[in-house]
Amino acid sequence: MSERATPIPTETATGESTESDAATDAADSTTDTDGSGTTETPTDQPAETEVPKTGATAVVEALETAGVEYAFGVQGGAIMPVYDALYHSDISHITMAHEQGASHAADAYGIVSGEPGVCLATSGPGATNLVTGIADASMDSDPVVALTGQVPTDFVGNDAFQETDTTGVTAPITKTNTFASHPDTVGTDVSEAFALAREGRPGPTLVDLPKDVTQADSTAEPQEPTTPDTYEYQTHADDDAVRAAADAIQSANRPVLLFGGGVIKGDATEEARELATTYEIPVVTTMPAVGAFPEDHELAMEMAGMHGTGYANMAVTHTDCLVAVGCRFDDRLTGGIETFAPDAEVVHVDIDPAEISKNVQADYPLVGDAGTVMTQLHEAIETPPQTKKWRATCQQWKSEYPMDYRAPDDEPLKPQFVVEAFDEATEDDAIVTTGVGQHQMWAVQYWTYTEPRTWVSSHGLGTMGYGLPAAIGAKIAAPDQQVVSFEGDGSFLMTMQELSVAVRENLDITVAVLNNEHIGMVRQWQDAFFGSRRMASEYHWCPDFAKLAEAFGAKGIAVDDYDEVADAVTEALEYDGPTVIDFHVDPEANVYPMVPSGGDNGQFALEDGHL
Known part of the structure; x- marks a missing residue:
């Protein structure tokens, strides 16, 4: 999949593209020494020189140190120094047909692997073509690192060819973005972007790379991805708040566990399944959380919301204690807020305090990592809720509102x-x-x-x-x-x-x-x-x-x-x-x-x- 073996095009004085001088020279310099068809390289062929350390190599070294194996992108003028550095790297680059495709591929890579996906694009239209994918990753809290080329620093603000205020455009849809200002710090910029994309609530980050910064000499050494000292997030919920929430759960007659995408993002599916099965509480998921709990389990009510199952929506509507984990209560889940879980006390677990009571008022707010807080709740529940009758009701709803469809032979394929x-x-x-x-x-x-x-x-x-x-x-x-x-x-x-x-x-x-x-x-x-x-x-x-x-x-x-x-x-x-x-x-x-x-x-x- 790596394209390192492909000669890199360079521009001639006339603007035409040719293969690299090294590849051309290698082809032209072979000689037939004895007429036998064998060839040898002339003794004056220059030996391969050490790759100079530049801002671009610092960018690539930062990715390598972070363990990046694949990157998705599209070449271009302003990002070309970084691609030149990738030529010497073990990172496999997947050239996409369009930058939007690169951002979506990186997004999916992050979802499946759990590690940030990396996408690259040049300045101007390359960067703006990434915007849809970056916004998508932002809405779904997916870990993505976007690296964009930029015109040289001296040209910024002059409406130079293929210039766009990329950090300005992407500020609302990134967890953080950075305009790289120096070849000695650009590697750190990329390392921090990688760490921030995956730590706490995941999300997309971006580093904008001016061409003069990536072409300049650099003395920086690669560092392990670390978040800035100013970045903090809470992993454990307050103990008193956990005990209060546990009391509400064990006192409930009709409890429901609502698992959101944060359960999967936080690698908390084991804790989620253990909490549900130990206390025999029916489970509903949001669409991003599909797969967090096995849908063939008797406790599974599957997905709720606009196109959720009838039985999931009935369970949420009639619950008296809704335990929502890693869920942002978006409108496609809730419908009208005033009619959503109207009889429920709401326990809301989320690593991002901004989500607590943003849409649905939380009676028991628990800020922390999904897996950690569910373990805290598990340990704090002393008496399991009595759910036998409630579970029977949920099973009855499954019978009343099955997911079936009509498929008459005289109608087109369903x-x-x-x-x-x-x-x-x-x-x-x-x-x-x-x-x-x-x-x-x-x-x-x-x-x-x-x-x-x-x-x-x-x-x-x-x-x-x-x-x-x-x-x-x-x-x-x-x-x-x-x-x-x-x-x-x-x-x-x-x-x-x-x-x-x-x-x-x-x-x-x-x-x-x-x-x-x-x-x-x-x-x-x-x-x-x-x-x-x-x-x-x-x-x-x-x-x-x-x-x-x-x-x-x-x-x-x-x-x-x-x-x-x-x-x-x-x-x-x-x-x-x-x-x-x-x-x-x-x-x-x-x-x-x-x-x-x-x-x-x-x-x-x-x-x-x-x-």
């Missing part, structure tokens, strides 16, 4: 059927990535997730096109796990150029396009709330995705009927390389259950007539 077919054919630790839209919801609803870091999607920002580049990052992070990306036709069209990367790197991933020739979720909302006026949501001009895949060099398969699904899934999973299956699914299929925006989670719709 997308839910496709998701279930892949779930049945893959291993338990298979990784699912998605774009955003109806296909995303079907992928989370009809796949049974039992392991953390196997669900990779865009949650808070809702970024269409996330699925394919995320599949690339996920496969790089976990090469021995199966990776299936569910995409919609509209979503896939946004970043499908990254298929060229999957082909070039021979990545064994499968893209399942649930092709309904619409921006499906928009069409569903237009039908429900805008008098069926389908303005700009119908995509009848979609290309043939199977043929397009073949043009890229991938395997392409088209599926129209139920009896073709199983063979197509098997063929794709057995193929050693990227496959795109164009599933032509029912264009009128809708996602249910559904809670209208701002609605009452306990009043979910199960079909069109319920809205």
